Amino acid sequence: MTRDAFYFVKGRVWFYILAPTGGNTMWSRRSFLRLAGSATGAAFAMRSYGIAEVEAATAAVAERTPEEVAADESYWREIQFAFTLDRTLINLNNGNQCPSPAVVHEACKRYMDWSNQAPVYHRGMIERNIEMARRRLANEFGADPEEIAITRNASESLQIAQMGLDLKPGDEILTTEQDYGRMLTTWDQRARRDKIKVTRIDFPCPTTQADLLKRFETAITLQTKVLHFCHITNQSGQLFPVRDLSRLARQRGIVTIVDGAHAMGHFPYKLRDLEMDYYGVSLHKWLLAPLGTGLLYVRRDRIAQTWPLQAAPERRDTDIRKFEEIGTSPAATKAAINEAIAFQQAIGIERKAARLRYLTLRWANELKKSPRIRLHSSLEPGQTWGLAVVSIEGVDSNKLVTHLMDKHRIIVTAVGHENIKDPKMSYRGLRITPNIYTPLEEIDTFVEAMLAVAKNGLPA
Ligand SMILES: Cc1ncc(COP(=O)(O)O)c(C=O)c1O
Incomplete structure (x- = not known):
């Protein structure tokens, strides 16, 4: 009943x-x-739990290293209180969209309610305050506010760069087989429309950053005009040497577009240190901002040369805000980015990254003891945090996704691709993405479920 x-x-x-x-x-x-x-x-x-409670919990562990705090269950228990989750499910697919903590979600609802009272007036007032979110994002992620546009997601950010460049027939885009499907589709459409050439590089999983640099270096031709790659791929968690690739490209007059959808709010770095031309992010992933928020970084000297996806007046040619001309849309989601940044700052990105890595190592180190289990992500320090891919030899990954949901209420997704010409590059597995709200007991339930399948196979 x-x-x-x-x-x-x-x-x-x-x-x-x-x-x-x-x-x-x-x-x-x-x-x-x-x-x-x-x-x-x-x-x-x-x-x-609001920001103040998280700050107080963090102050109590501030003297310890992020790695020590990563293993402190009482601290993370406090962080779990900040979320209102469906605990009847084990969500290990945070790589899709992450839930926002209550303080972010409530702020978004509050701005939404306020806006709805007289949208023409109140929404306009909130919109003016979006400059605060731009400044805070720039500050937190190491960029000039005049290089940061607030968008709806990584797809929009990256498409602004992809569609906004002047390219002529024969110009070449170098990207990879593990780039995001929608972004590859965007280049393929430009190839049909503008007769540009798109070349996809493949690589084994995991590989090294040096190997990736070499593969790009070898593939560059005189026609190459753009390098497009992920900071960290959603397909295997492979980390790319962004700064080295950006330098390599700049020396040759090539533009770099970096897909940072899974990087921002996941592990520490500053945008200005990466040296690329364009960087696109979904803030509703690891920053835990409301659904429908994204960021586009455009290097200052590229702004004027980049056409916005939706037209803007000529007088705004050099203004980063020209990329935000999208017509009437919610201001509430953007305003609540401020709370998401405050929430992240209250924990600290180093502690967050260390916890995500701790959770990943907990399941990966257990599972790799089984001779039938394969890891497709590197576990080396500095290479993996909260996203790694695993498979069980002889077990169909799609069926395993269904089994984990049906039998254990565990949400995961299957990723991977097939390379017929070079089967060494092919792999398929489950992408496991816990979050800072994930208790160890949920990780252990996943481990037990996987070990049972590795031992006995899937039930008939
Ligand atoms: C690597 C990568 N790029 C881009 C995107 C697109 O993100 P969104 O759907 O939020 O625009 C995703 C979404 O999962 C992704 O994983």
Whole structure:
């Protein structure tokens, strides 16, 4: 029998009320509230964690190294309180979209409500404050605010760069087989429309950054005008030598477009140190910002030469804001980026990255003991944090995804590709992406489930 349940917030505390069993009473909001003070129903309070609580928890561990904090369950328990999650599921597919902490989600709803009161007036007021988010993003990720555009996602950011360059027939784009499908589709469409040439480099998983640099260097021709690659791929977690590739390209007059969809908010770096021309990000991934937020970095001297995806007046040619001319759209999501940055700062990106790596090593080091299990991501320090790929020999990865969901309520996704010409490059496996809210017990459930399949195969 299903029982009615109800949430409400009083002060900074969330209450979760479960109606009594029996009878067929329809529970109204008022009756639930009456119940809140009585012992008739089972009521428990979930502490609501805002930025101040996270800061206080972090202050208590500030003297220790990020690696020591990564293994401190009581600290991460505090961080888990900051999220309102469906704990009936084990979500190991944060590589898709990450849930925002309550403080970010609530801010977004608040801005949405405010805006809705008189959109023409209030939305405009919020829009003016978006400059704050631009400044904070620039500050946190090491760039000039005049090089940062706020977009809706990495697809939009990267397509602005891909579609905004002047290219002529015969010009070549060098990219990889592991770049994001939509971005490859964008280049393929330009190839059909503008008769440019698109070359995809393949590589084994995992490989080294030196190997990737060599592969690009060898593949560059006199026609190459653009290098397009991921900072870290969504397909295997392979990390690319962004600065070395950017320098290599610049020496030859080649433009660099970097897909940072999975990098920002995942591990520490500064944009200005990477030296590329364009960098696109989805902020609703590892920064935990609201769905529908992205960032585009354009090196200052490239802004004027880049056409926006939606037209802007000529007087804005050198203004990064020309890439934000998308028509009427929510300001609330963008405004709440401020809370997402504050939340990240309250933990610290080094601690966040160390925890993600700690969770990955916990499952990967256990699973690799089984002779039937293969890892397709490097576990070397500085190469992997919260995204790694694993398969079980002889087990179809798609069927394994279904099994983990059906039997264990674990959400994962299958990734990989086939290279018929060079089978050494082919692989397929499960992409495992936990998050800072993931408790060890969920990782261990995943490990047990995988070891059972490695031992006994999938149930018939
Ligand atoms: C590597 C990579 N690039 C780009 C994207 C596109 O991101 P979005 O769908 O948020 O635009 C994704 C999405 O998963 C991705 O993994």
